[in-house]
Structure formats: C-alpha cells, structure tokens
Amino acid sequence: MNPTPNGMPRDSNAWRLLAATGNDDLISFVEGAVELCRPDSVFVSTGSPEDLEYIRGEALRKGEELRLRTPGHTLHFDSPLDQARARDDTAILVGPGEELPFVRTKPREDGLREVTELLKGSMRGRQMYVGIYSLGPLGSPFSMLAVQITDSAYVMHSENILYRSAYSEAVRAGGGVRYLKFLHSQGELDEMGRSRNISKRRIYIDVEGETVYSVNTQYGGNSMGLKKLALRLTIRRAMREGWLSEHMFLAGVDGPGGRVTYFTGAFPSMSGKTSTAMLGRLLGDDLAYLRWVDGEVRAVNPEAGVFGIIEGINSADDPVIYEVLESPGEVIFSNVLMLSDGGVYWNGKDGPVPDSGINFSGEWHRGKVDQSGKPVPPSHPNARFTVPLRSFRNLDPKYDDPRGVRVDGVIFGSRDPDTAPPLLESFDWSHGVVTIAASLESERTAAVLGKSGEMEFNPMANLDFLSVPLGEYIARYLEFGRRGSPPRIFGVNYFLRGSDGRYLNSKSDKRVWLAWMELRVHDEVEPLRTPIGLLPRYEDLRRLFSSVLAAEYTREAYGEQFAVRVSKYLEKIGRIVRIYSSIGGVPREFFEIMDAQRRRLEALGPVERVSPFEFYRRGPGR
Ligand code: SPV
Numbered sequence: 001m002n003p004t005p006n007g008m009p010r011d012s013n014a015w016r017l018l019a020a021t022g023n024d025d026l027i028s029f030v031e032g033a034v035e036l037c038r039p040d041s042v043f044v045s046t047g048s049p050e051d052l053e054y055i056r057g058e059a060l061r062k063g064e065e066l067r068l069r070t071p072g073h074t075l076h077f078d079s080p081l082d083q084a085r086a087r088d089d090t091a092i093l094v095g096p097g098e099e100l101p102f103v104r105t106k107p108r109e110d111g112l113r114e115v116t117e118l119l120k121g122s123m124r125g126r127q128m129y130v131g132i133y134s135l136g137p138l139g140s141p142f143s144m145l146a147v148q149i150t151d152s153a154y155v156m157h158s159e160n161i162l163y164r165s166a167y168s169e170a171v172r173a174g175g176g177v178r179y180l181k182f183l184h185s186q187g188e189l190d191e192m193g194r195s196r197n198i199s200k201r202r203i204y205i206d207v208e209g210e211t212v213y214s215v216n217t218q219y220g221g222n223s224m225g226l227k228k229l230a231l232r233l234t235i236r237r238a239m240r241e242g243w244l245s246e247h248m249f250l251a252g253v254d255g256p257g258g259r260v261t262y263f264t265g266a267f268p269s270m271s272g273k274t275s276t277a278m279l280g281r282l283l284g285d286d287l288a289y290l291r292w293v294d295g296e297v298r299a300v301n302p303e304a305g306v307f308g309i310i311e312g313i314n315s316a317d318d319p320v321i322y323e324v325l326e327s328p329g330e331v332i333f334s335n336v337l338m339l340s341d342g343g344v345y346w347n348g349k350d351g352p353v354p355d356s357g358i359n360f361s362g363e364w365h366r367g368k369v370d371q372s373g374k375p376v377p378p379s380h381p382n383a384r385f386t387v388p389l390r391s392f393r394n395l396d397p398k399y400d401d402p403r404g405v406r407v408d409g410v411i412f413g414s415r416d417p418d419t420a421p422p423l424l425e426s427f428d429w430s431h432g433v434v435t436i437a438a439s440l441e442s443e444r445t446a447a448v449l450g451k452s453g454e455m456e457f458n459p460m461a462n463l464d465f466l467s468v469p470l471g472e473y474i475a476r477y478l479e480f481g482r483r484g485s486p487p488r489i490f491g492v493n494y495f496l497r498g499s500d501g502r503y504l505n506s507k508s509d510k511r512v513w514l515a516w517m518e519l520r521v522h523d524e525v526e527p528l529r530t531p532i533g534l535l536p537r538y539e540d541l542r543r544l545f546s547s548v549l550a551a552e553y554t555r556e557a558y559g560e561q562f563a564v565r566v567s568k569y570l571e572k573i574g575r576i577v578r579i580y581s582s583i584g585g586v587p588r589e590f591f592e593i594m595d596a597q598r599r600r601l602e603a604l605g606p607v608e609r610v611s612p613f614e615f616y617r618r619g620p621g622r
C-alpha cells in the first residue's frame with residue numbers, strides 16, 4: 001500500500017479502524033502524520049492479542065530487538081549518545097510572551113517548523129504504527145485517551161507493555177474526546193539500527209495542540225510519548241482542572257491488623273523510587289494522578305508497566321524485580337550486556353562480571369575504555385527493563401480499579417548527602433509542600449544526560465516536566481490541600497552521608513521508615529517536634545528496627561542520622577528563597593512558611609547541628 005499525498009487509502013484496514021472512532025481530531029492527526037512522514041504503510045493496533053504479537057514480531061524482524069535465551073526476553077540498544085532523557089534537545093513550545101522558568105522553551109512557530117522539517121519523509125520505506133491507549137484504568141474518571149504514532153516497533157512494543165490499549169474505548173468514546181497526541185520517528189538509522197542523527201534529536205512539546213513530536217532518538221524517555229512526554233501535557237490539564245499529575249509511585253503499605261495504607265512518592269530519577277514502591281503492594285512505580293473524590297484524595301497509575309532502572313538490581317536487595325528479570329515472560333532489556341549464551345548481565349547483577357559480550361558501545365570486554373580512557377561499564381548506568389505490572393508478585397489487585405485508591409501519605413525523596421534527615425513528616429500540608437516538596441534538591445544522576453553528582457533544584461521531582469509556571473504550580477498544590485483533609489506529607493533521604501563520606505543508612509532501612517509513616521498516618525505513634533518538622537522518636541525506631549528488620553538500632557546511629565543540621569538547613573532556605581524570589585506567581589504563604597522555618601532554626605542559636613535528643617528535653621516545642 002502506498003499512501004497518496006492526500007493521506008491514507010480509504011480502502012485500507014488502517015483507515016477503516018481509524019474511521020470507526022469517529023474522532024475527527026484523531027483522524028486528521030494520523031492523516032497529517034502520514035502526509036508528513038510518508039510511510040509505506042500504516043498499521044493501526046486494536047490491542048488484540050494478534051496485534052500485540054505482530055508488533056513483537058516486527059521488533060525482532062527489523063532487528064530493533066534481539067531475542068534472548070529466556071522465553072519472552074528481548075534486548076534493545078540505543079545509540080551511545082542516546083542513553084537518557086535529553087534535556088538540551090527537549091523544549092516546550094510556547095506562545096509569544098509566555099515564559100517558563102527552569103524549563104527549555106522555544107517559540108511555538110519556530111519549533112513546529114523545525115520539527116516538521118525533520119519529520120518530513122522520515123518514514124519512507126517503513127511502516128507507521130498507530131496505537132491508542134488509556135492513561136489510567138479503562139473507563140476511569142481519572143483517565144485520558146492518547147494516540148502514539150511511531151515508526152519504531154520497539155517503541156510500540158514498549159508502550160504495549162507500559163500502557164492499557166484502548167482501541168475499543170476509543171470507538172465507544174467517539175468524537176467527544178480530546179486525545180493527547182504523540183508523533184515519533186527514529187529518523188535515519190545506522191548500520192546497527194540506531195538513530196544516526198543524534199545531533200538533530202528534537203523532542204518538542206506543543207502544549208497548545210496537546211501534541212508532542214520526537215525525532216532522531218530511540219531512548220524510551222525521549223521516544224515513548226505516553227511516559228514523560230505525556231506528563232508535560234497532563235500537568236497542564238491537571239492544573240486547569242484542579243487535580244495533580246505527578247512523578248510519583250503508588251503503593252500500599254501493610255499495617256497492623258491486616259490494614260493497607262496507600263502512599264504516593266515523588267523521587268528524582270534513580271533515587272530510590274522504584275525500590276520503595278517494590279517494598280509495598282505495587283500499583284505504580286513512576287507516575288500517579290491524584291484527585292479529590294467524595295472528600296478524599298484518591299490516585300491511579302496512568303501506566304500498566306514498569307520502565308525501570310536495572311543497575312544494581314540483585315536478588316538480595318530487590319528480590320521481587322530480580323525474580324521477574326530471571327523468569328520467562330515479557331521483558332525488554334535495554335542497554336545491558338548481551339552474553340554469547342543469550343543471557344544478559346547488568347552492573348551489580350548477582351554473580352561475577354563476565355569477560356566479554358556486546359553492549360551499547362559495541363563489542364565489550366572487561367577493562368574496555370572509551371576514547372577518553374574512561375572505563376566502559378558492562379551496562380549503561382541508565383540501562384532499563386520494561387515489564388508489565390502484572391508480572392510482579394506484589395501487584396495490588398486495585399491497580400486497575402477505575403476508582404483508584406485512597407491516598408493517606410505523600411512521600412518526597414531526595415538524594416541529599418548533608419542536609420535532610422532520613423525521614424521526617426511535615427507539620428501540615430502547606431508546610432510539607434513548601435519546605436519539603438517545593439524545596440527538593442537532589443544530586444543529578446545518570447537518568448539525564450550531563451554530569452552526575454551535582455546538586456539540582458527539583459521541586460516535586462517534577463521540574464523536568466513542568467509545562468506550567470512553577471509559581472502557579474506551587475500555588476495549585478497549596479490550594480489542593482485546602483479542599484479537605486489532605487494526605488500527610490513526608491520527606492525521606494536514603495543518601496545522607498557521615499563526615500567520612502559513608503552512607504549513614506543501609507538500603508533496608510527504608511522498610512522501617514515506611515512502617516513509621518504507616519503508623520503516623522493513623523496517629524499510632526508520637527512524633528518528635530523539631531524546627532524542621534516531625535521526626536520519629538528513638539524508642540519507636542528501635543522497636544521498628546527490631547520488628548521489621550530484626551536489627552538493633554543504637555542511640556548513636558539515631559543521634560547521628562536525625563540530628564537537625566541547622567546551618568545546612570539555613571543555607572538551603574537561603575538558596576530556595578532566592579530561587580522563588582526570582583520568579584513570579586509564588587504565593588505569599590510560601591515565603592511566610594519559609595520565614596517561620598528560618599526563625600525556628602535561628603532560635604536554636606549559631607550552631608552547626610542539634611542532636612534529636614535535645615528536642616526531647618525541650619518538650620513539645622512550638
Ligand atoms: C525517569 O528518568 O524518571 C524515568 C525514565 O522514569 S524516563 O522515561 O527516561 O523518564
């Protein structure tokens with residue numbers, strides 16, 4: 001089939017499937033993409049088992065994925081220059097005069113012109129795949145319909161795993177729905193099937209048209225529209241409509257007496273989000289939509305799978321994920337080391353480092369260095385696995401409930417070496433939003449291109465995706481909490497270091513933190529009031545370390561971990577207030593709360609830190 005310049009042949013199956021939706025906006029989007037990209041043919045997926053199988057087969061046949069030894073396992077490689085989200089090539093397209101602090105923007109007309117030029121004829125000789133998905137459980141008031149167009153079977157295969165196919169829903173919904181729209185092309189490929197023109201990689205988010213264009217890239221975070229590209233669009237919808245679209249996991253935590261309490265948690269990429277979600281009853285590991293429903297905050301996961309970081313996953317620390325990665329079943333590995341026996345290895349996997357294999361850099365052997373003499377690890381630090389949620393044995397049956405689950409706690413995690421304690425609770429919603437969530441700073445990791453290790457301001461772990469002015473986003477967050485009795489807000493930091501540079505906590509300590517938060521939500525444990533918020537008390541942690549981990553917890557460990565780092569906190573307040581003073585639309589309440597926190601800390605005197613036991617003596621404080 002050769003599409004005419006005027007779009008798809010009317011006698012094609014693809015056309016019939018599209019026309020059946022009766023949605024003009026959807027149809028003209030696909031037709032426009034066909035005209036622009038000039039594919040040889042168009043495949044519209046209905047999400048049927050046959051259609052899903054067809055895409056799996058295409059990914060293998062075209063070499064976008066390689067078959068591995070374990071049934072259902074495949075492997076995909078991205079270009080060495082295309083291993084993470086590309087901030088510098090990503091922009092939000094804005095109208096005249098519109099400004100978004102901290103986020104790359106580009107004038108809308110220029111951006112559309114540029115990306116249209118790059119997409120022109122990009123699918124010649126290829127098939128175009130069209131997938132329709134629901135972000136969120138089918139038929140849920142939380143959910144939105146989205147359409148992905150791509151010339152990559154790997155991208156469509158990934159989205160078939162990560163999202164709920166919704167073709168029938170689209171037919172039912174008809175012309176009345178507004179789709180989120182995504183158009184992706186890998187662009188020209190090199191001999192290994194990787195995007196060749198990485199210097200012309202562009203990811204442009206047209207918020208006005210609720211359409212995202214992505215070209216000359218394959219890495220999932222840049223190419224899969226429904227993940228982080230959709231997040232830019234849904235944040236805007238959420239703000240308009242009074243709900244929250246967040247970079248958060250969603251999980252249930254078991255409490256006493258068979259009780260399950262649900263939490264969401266926002267962490268910058270590679271800072272413990274997935275591993276925290278895995279400790280509980282999993283509903284989602286990356287994204288959550290939160291809404292007020294009948295007087296309570298409820299949430300769903302827009303996704304149906306996990307695109308997770310594989311580095312460091314081993315059977316002791318991450319038994320649930322490890323089991324999935326070692327068992328037959330649908331898994332796409334990306335950018336790990338492929339061994340000659342069809343197995344894979346990733347950095348930190350159980351067992352010895354293999355001698356050789358093939359990885360994102362080509363042939364690999366132990367000791368390999370790159371052009372600059374730097375060692376090339378077996379797998380890229382941002383190597384990933386893509387699996388359906390239903391593969392996890394800790395999946396919560398409510399993950400697909402159209403009503404979502406009631407959220408009682410919201411956790412914000414940072415990767416902070418020297419300021420935030422391992423765990424704290426805010427005094428209330430506003431205090432948490434301002435001093436924990438909006439003040440989040442974290443070390444940069446390999447999940448975005450650039451130098452790892454530098455501290456970055458990352459409010460709500462959502463900064464990369466903020467398509468709305470930060471000041472307004474904060475204002476909406478504060479308002480959200482005033483509409484009823486909101487969830488508790490907690491801060492966690494798994495990366496606090498001692499003066500010798502060593503981490504003060506072990507990986508398993510987060511189980512104890514979760515247990516404490518679960519009890520706090522139900523007011524079953526007393527907190528310690530300090531100037532920065534509510535800390536756990538030593539006696540309670542000692543009891544929980546013993547019951548949860550069968551471990552001892554010493555007064556010394558507690559004293560060191562939970563000291564209030566006064567001078568560091570004051571510096572942080574200075575930095576954060578400077579940032580928010582430089583942008584518009586920040587509510588006055590924000591500065592008042594920061595000021596009050598500063599005054600409480602200053603009242604402690606010119607000290608570097610104060611032991612938590614000091615606050616026992618001072619009584620409940622103010
Ligand atoms: C993250 O980096 O936050 C991810 C993976 O969840 S990506 O799709 O690249 O955003």
Ligand code: MN
Nearest residue numbers: 247268269286
């Ligand atoms: Mn993420």
